[in-house]
Amino acid sequence: MGVSGSGKTTIGELLAKHLNLPFYDGDDFHSAANVAKMAAGHPLNDDDRHDWLATLAQRLGEWEQASGAVLACSALKETYRQTLQNGAQEHLHWVFLDGSYELLRARLEGRHDHYMKSSMLDSQLATLEKPAYGLRIELTNDETPEQVVDRIVERLPASGL
Secondary structure, three states: OOOOOOOHHHHHHHHHHHHOOOEEEHHHHOOHHHHHHHHOOOOOOHHHHHHHHHHHHHHHHHHHHOOOOEEEOOOOOHHHHHHHHHHHOOOOOOEEEEOOHHHHHHHHHOOOOOOOOHHHHHHHHHHOOOOOOOEEEEOOOOOOHHHHHHHHHHHOOOOOO
16 A cells, blocks of 8 residues: 555566566556546545545455455545455455655656646645555665565464465
């Protein structure tokens, strides 16, 4: 989990490959209306996210029954995480990718193939309620994505993997 530009998709794909699990990107489950809203530079509100989170929660339960998965999802607020957690039943391991404003903004400005532009970073950071649980990974520019995944794997609980 984390704001846009934190590397959720890149890290999630690599982590899923390392754990031999399927990978899913929460962005792929947004409605066309949500994608259009974000592409136009407008942040989503709780109502916009309601059905999206409900779908992801349902899928988490399905994926759990099928031996697990890695999901990249912003999960910015505690209420969003609780919705997701309720779908999972158990074995949900949170990994929070946390980076400085400057690092995140630079990453967003360097990406041209995504609907989420750097202008949306401020609204995401304003919405973000950093979790007091799970695994927090402080992002830096001096680590490769593979090194970040290695840090995650070293620190994840052995159970459920």
